[in-house]
Amino acid sequence: MSVRRLAPDEVQPSSFSFSPANKDRVDQWIAKYPDGRQASAVIAALWIGQEQEGWVSKAMIEHIAGLLRMPFIRVLEVATFYTMFNLAPVGEFLVQVCTTTPCMLRGSDEVVAACKKHIHPHPHTVSSDGKFSWMEVECLGACVNAPMLQIGSDFYEDLDGPKTEALIEALRRGEVPQPGPQNGRRSSEPLGGATTLLDRAAIIRGPDAAHDRGQAIEGNAKISGEVGTAAPISPGTAR
Numbered sequence: 518m519s520v521r522r523l524a525p526d527e528v529q530p531s532s533f534s535f536s537p538a539n540k541d542r543v544d545q546w547i548a549k550y551p552d553g554r555q556a557s558a559v560i561a562a563l564w565i566g567q568e569q570e571g572w573v574s575k576a577m578i579e580h581i582a583g584l585l586r587m588p589f590i591r592v593l594e595v596a597t598f599y600t601m602f603n604l605a606p607v608g609e610f611l612v613q614v615c616t617t618t619p620c621m622l623r624g625s626d627e628v629v630a631a632c633k634k635h636i637h638p639h640p641h642t643v644s645s646d647g648k649f650s651w652m653e654v655e656c657l658g659a660c661v662n663a664p665m666l667q668i669g670s671d672f673y674e675d676l677d678g679p680k681t682e683a684l685i686e687a688l689r690r691g692e693v694p695q696p697g698p699q700n701g702r703r704s705s706e707p708l709g710g711a712t713t714l715l716d717r718a719a720i721i722r723g724p725d726a727a728h729d730r731g732q733a734i735e736g737n738a739k740i741s742g743e744v745g746t747a748a749p750i751s752p753g754t755a756r
């Protein structure tokens with residue numbers, strides 16, 4: 518468990534306030550809770566503040582404590598407990614590299630090395646052009662596409678060192694690379710396409726199976742005609 522402290526005084530802003538639009542969002546969260554329970558909106562308020570500024574400053578914590586009528590220490594406890602809150606300035610693009618076991622076994626070391634080379638040798642440090650910072654994070658729930666990283670709300674998956682370097686440089690040029698797998702596969706299908714559950718008719722169950730099978734066979738024929746191969750479908754998947 519790492520120690521999480523607020524950033525040094527020299528980088529702390531002197532004040533904080535929510536933009537009018539974000540203040541509306543915070544008010545909506547506060548309104549969800551009964552009178553006297555406005556403290557329940559603390560995580561939402563910190564998150565909205567972080568979306569606005571990129572990180573959580575001491576001034577922001579003080580502001581939210583006043584807004585929610587909470588002692589400063591209570592808001593500080595929340596901000597320092599959850600690692601999703603950044604306690605120091607971040608780059609325009611915060612690169613969160615998963616280094617938990619599946620990603621580590623699939624080569625997250627190479628992804629980290631690319632970040633060290635193209636962003637900064639140390640995590641939590643803004644690059645010289647102010648555009649990037651990077652950090653290691655625990656599993657982001659995309660292990661089937663390991664190794665992966667998150668930037669903003671986008672996942673970039675099936676990475677290696679060169680792909681990560683290309684991704685960072687593309688963002689630096691102002692391009693917006695397509696999120697998702699970076700090795701050409703679709704979602705978490707095998708490279709080259711699905712190999713199972715190809716027969717839609719064979720996997721439909723239930724009282725209307727005969728009717729559904731008839732429709733499915735028709736549908737499969739149509740799909741096959743459209744894309745040249747039977748489309749895969751998971752049990753229970755609605756189309």
Ligand code: FES
Nearest residue numbers: 615620656659660
């Ligand atoms: S271990 Fe990396 S996404 Fe799960």
